[in-house]
Amino acid sequence: MRQTIRSRAGLPVLQSKAGGGSRTQPPEFRRPGSGARSLVFMLLGLLAVALAPSLAAISARADGHAHDHAPAAIPRTPAPPDARVYFITPTDGETVTSPVVVRFGLTGMGVAPAGVAKESTGHHHLVIDAELPPSGLPVPSSEHYRHFGGGQTEVTLELAPGEHTLQLLLGDQNHVPHDPPVASKRITIRVE
Numbered sequence: 787m788r789q790t791i792r793s794r795a796g797l798p799v800l801q802s803k804a805g806g807g808s809r810t811q812p813p814e815f816r817r818p819g820s821g822a823r824s825l826v827f828m829l830l831g832l833l834a835v836a837l838a839p840s841l842a843a844i845s846a847r848a849d850g851h852a853h854d855h856a857p858a859a860i861p862r863t864p865a866p867p868d869a870r871v872y873f874i875t876p877t878d879g880e881t882v883t884s885p886v887v888v889r890f891g892l893t894g895m896g897v898a899p900a901g902v903a904k905e906s907t908g909h910h911h912l913v914i915d916a917e918l919p920p921s922g923l924p925v926p927s928s929e930h931y932r933h934f935g936g937g938q939t940e941v942t943l944e945l946a947p948g949e950h951t952l953q954l955l956l957g958d959q960n961h962v963p964h965d966p967p968v969a970s971k972r973i974t975i976r977v978e
């Protein structure tokens with residue numbers, strides 16, 4: 787009788803009603819609730835499995851960079867070896883008129899807005915008439931270093947007549963170039 791009631795309710799609370807009370811609690815306590823309990827444990831287990839990789843990734847990243855780039859306190863995000871950033875337009879050596887539509891190409895990685903931590907992603911930076919900034923630091927922000935933190939993949943530039951150089955550099959969620967840096971070839975265009 788006791789068991790019938792309990793297994794239907796699925797709760798060990800009914801223990802107190804059980805009268806008699808001569809039997810020891812532990813076996814009865816376990817049996818009726820076991821279905822519900824194992825479900826709870828299973829869910830907890832799934833949660834742990836789901837969380838484990840990200841926790842492991844965080845600690846692995848922290849460990850991996852504690853020693854190799856001594857002066858740079860900012861952790862760098864690894865880039866896949868086949869990642870490549872390039873200009874769709876304009877092309878190297880091209881003569882164009884201002885405004886110039888610059889389209890950014892990226893393979894082997896995805897574009898994500900700044901501030902979004904997602905593996906194998908980054909956002910574009912356009913280096914105009916300047917050298918690549920030092921790696922291990924956030925990309926500077928100026929007319930020579932334009933950020934596309936919204937995840938944009940093109941820009942229309944007003945450029946003075948003459949020769950200009952353009953280079954693309956991907957940055958992680960903190961605007962820091964990846965490790966190794968994902969940068970395009972530096973191209974030269976002539977604006978008429």
Ligand SMILES: [Cu+2]
Pocket residue numbers: 900909910911925933934935957960961
């Ligand atoms: Cu940026």
